[in-house]
Amino acid sequence: xxxxxxxxxxxxxxxxxxxxxxxxxxxxxxxxxxxxxxxxxxxxxxxxxxxxxxxxxxxxxxxxxxxxxxxxxxxxxxxxxxxxxxxxxxxxxxxxxxxxxxxxxxxxxxxxxxxxxxxxxxxxxxxxxxxxxxxxxxxxxxxxxxxxxxxxxxxxxxxxxxxxxxxxxxxxxxxxxxxxxxxxxxxxxxxxxxxxxxxxxxxxxxxxxxxxxxxxxxxxxxxxxxxxxxxxxxxxxxxxxxxxxxxxxxxxxxxxx
Amino acid sequence: xxxxxxxxxxxxxxxxxxxxxxxxxxxxxxxxxxxxxxxxxxxxxxxxxxxxxxxxxxxxxxxxxxxxxxxxxxxxxxxxxxxxxxxxxxxxxxxxxxxxxxxxxxxxxxxxxxxxxxxxxxxxxxxxxxxxxxxxxxxxxxxxxxxxxxxxxxxxxxxxxxxxxxxxxxxxxxxxxxxxxxxxxxxxxxxxxxxxxxxxxxxxxxxxxxxxxxxxxxxxxxxxxxxxxxxxxxxxxxxxxxxxxxxxxxxxxxxxxxxxxxxxxxxxxxxxxxxxxxxxxxxxxxxxxxxxxxxxxxxxxxxxxxxxxxxxxxxxx
Numbered sequence: 001x002x003x004x005x006x007x008x009x010x011x012x013x014x015x016x017x018x019x020x021x022x023x024x025x026x027x028x029x030x031x032x033x034x035x036x037x038x039x040x041x042x043x044x045x046x047x048x049x050x051x052x053x054x055x056x057x058x059x060x061x062x063x064x065x066x067x068x069x070x071x072x073x074x075x076x077x078x079x080x081x082x083x084x085x086x087x088x089x090x091x092x093x094x095x096x097x098x099x100x101x102x103x104x105x106x107x108x109x110x111x112x113x114x115x116x117x118x119x120x121x122x123x124x125x126x127x128x129x130x131x132x133x134x135x136x137x138x139x140x141x142x143x144x145x146x147x148x149x150x151x152x153x154x155x156x157x158x159x160x161x162x163x164x165x166x167x168x169x170x171x172x173x174x175x176x177x178x179x180x181x182x183x184x185x186x187x188x189x190x191x192x193x194x195x196x197x198x199x200x201x202x203x204x205x206x207x208x209x210x211x212x213x214x215x216x217x218x219x220x221x222x223x224x225x226x227x228x229x230x231x232x233x234x235x236x237x238x239x240x241x242x243x244x245x246x247x248x249x250x251x252x253x254x255x256x257x
Numbered sequence: 258x259x260x261x262x263x264x265x266x267x268x269x270x271x272x273x274x275x276x277x278x279x280x281x282x283x284x285x286x287x288x289x290x291x292x293x294x295x296x297x298x299x300x301x302x303x304x305x306x307x308x309x310x311x312x313x314x315x316x317x318x319x320x321x322x323x324x325x326x327x328x329x330x331x332x333x334x335x336x337x338x339x340x341x342x343x344x345x346x347x348x349x350x351x352x353x354x355x356x357x358x359x360x361x362x363x364x365x366x367x368x369x370x371x372x373x374x375x376x377x378x379x380x381x382x383x384x385x386x387x388x389x390x391x392x393x394x395x396x397x398x399x400x401x402x403x404x405x406x407x408x409x410x411x412x413x414x415x416x417x418x419x420x421x422x423x424x425x426x427x428x429x430x431x432x433x434x435x436x437x438x439x440x441x442x443x444x445x446x447x448x449x450x451x452x453x454x455x456x457x458x459x460x461x462x463x464x465x466x467x468x469x470x471x472x473x474x475x476x477x478x479x480x481x482x483x484x485x486x487x488x489x490x491x492x493x494x495x496x497x498x499x500x501x502x503x504x505x506x507x508x509x510x511x512x513x514x515x516x517x518x519x520x521x522x523x524x525x526x527x528x529x530x531x532x533x534x535x536x537x538x539x540x541x542x543x544x545x546x547x548x549x550x551x552x553x554x555x556x557x558x559x560x561x562x563x564x565x566x567x568x569x570x571x572x573x574x
Binding site: 067082128163176179 | 280283306308325326330335345351357358364377380381382385417418419420421449450451505512565566567572
């Protein structure tokens with residue numbers, strides 16, 4: 001087995017969720033790298049799309065933020081923020097968008113918190129806030145969620161719901177007036193989770209190599225179905241090679257090797 | 258007009274201010290530093306996703322209230338440091354919206370509308386949790402009574418939509434943006450992504466534009482399709498090379514990773530941050546003096562490559 005870091009594993013696992021024809025909404029950090037990896041490895045016809053209005057960015061260097069001038073290079077067009085979000089709100093184009101989001105907390109239905117820990121008016125910890133995350137999670141057909149697997153992050157009840165996922169499960173999302181679709185996968189540093197087609201509850205899809213089911217469950221604040229678990233394939237040597245040499249040679253996002 | 262004159266004339270204690278740019282790019286930093294230098298207080302600040310400019314204004318003690326979607330600075334500060342400290346200590350009241358909501362709020366202001374509808378945020382705590390409480394809203398005529406409002410689609414199920422979120426217009430007293438190019442009358446040309454700068458400018462009662470280059474009006478009017486803001490929207494044009502530094506200005510210079518990393522470290526410690534303010538802002542008389550404190554080798558490294566618009570191969574660790 002090739003030698004790899006957990007961040008490399010997470011990035012490659014996320015890149016496998018991206019297919020040709022997908023319009024990939026990227027946030028800051030590991031999500032950009034996953035989109036770059038998909039484009040270089042498995043989905044050359046996917047489209048990298050930033051809320052800042054850079055459409056089909058070519059990304060010769062990994063951006064440090066979605067406003068980085070690097071997102072502007074070779075784009076099909078430069079729009080405004082309003083135009084970028086309108087493409088997601090419009091069902092003709094929004095149905096092709098795959099959003100990649102991270103958060104501080106996630107619940108059983110993939111609802112996300114990236115705003116505060118504690119009381120909103122008097123928080124223990126303040127995070128940056130929604131940015132475009134609430135918009136993306138409200139609009140697009142499918143979201144990929146990145147999380148660190150920790151008990152304080154996988155909580156039965158969010159301190160603040162920044163981004164609506166499947167709300168309370170079943171058809172509650174569409175009944176509330178949100179778009180068809182929602183979170184499809186949660187990728188952590190230990191395991192991958194998906195959502196049941198009917199109940200919309202999160203279930204364990206697979207553990208990373210050398211991670212036990214018990215270790216995964218011990219790091220969660222709620223119970224999930226484990227009957228569908230299957231192993232998650234580690235990155236191939238060629239995936240790692242492209243990720244390291246083409247996507248992030250300075251290891252700005254990947255971190256220490 | 259000089260920058261110090263423009264700031265003292267249009268930015269007042271307690272004013273409602275909006276600044277352009279997005280996280281690490283094209284923040285009107287020279288103007289931000291001048292506002293701190295002039296010790297403006299009690300500002301009600303608006304931005305959508307802003308990093309360095311918002312954080313420095315908060316750290317400079319200028320801001321009491323903030324309406325924003327995202328306060329982070331990419332890899333340099335995933336959550337803006339002084340912003341976080343001010344919120345956690347209760348010194349700063351924040352009203353959270355999403356990026357699209359903030360962009361539409363500026364657009365509503367630019368269009369002279371009281372609100373615009375959007376489909377994001379239904380059932381979220383952006384809709385349910387309010388930073389400014391109802392009583393405080395009613396007692397301040399510059400803040401709308403409602404943070405937002407959710408309604409049933411008045412057109413039935415038209416456009417496959419059942420519910421809508423109405424977000425109120427923002428009408429700042431003054432908006433400040435930094436552009437690559439303007440003429441002396443105030444017609445503006447932004448290269449690369451314009452973010453929400455143009456809507457922010459159009460929504461404001463007064464607009465200050467700082468720019469890298471001032472060109473002849475005839476030159477801008479050879480390609481009017483490349484211009485975004487007409488002169489009659491603009492109150493003051495200030496020629497300010499490196500006016501977005503240490504954030505980036507596409508086609509001119511990159512963000513300065515050295516400065517942004519140093520800033521984060523200063524910002525994390527109150528005493529270091531006070532020394533930082535003193536050395537870089539209070540003891541410099543203007544932006545040129547501030548820039549002259551930066552090591553020349555660092556400024557040379559961030560010069561934009563004309564082919565890419567950024568400093569290709571820049572070490573950004």
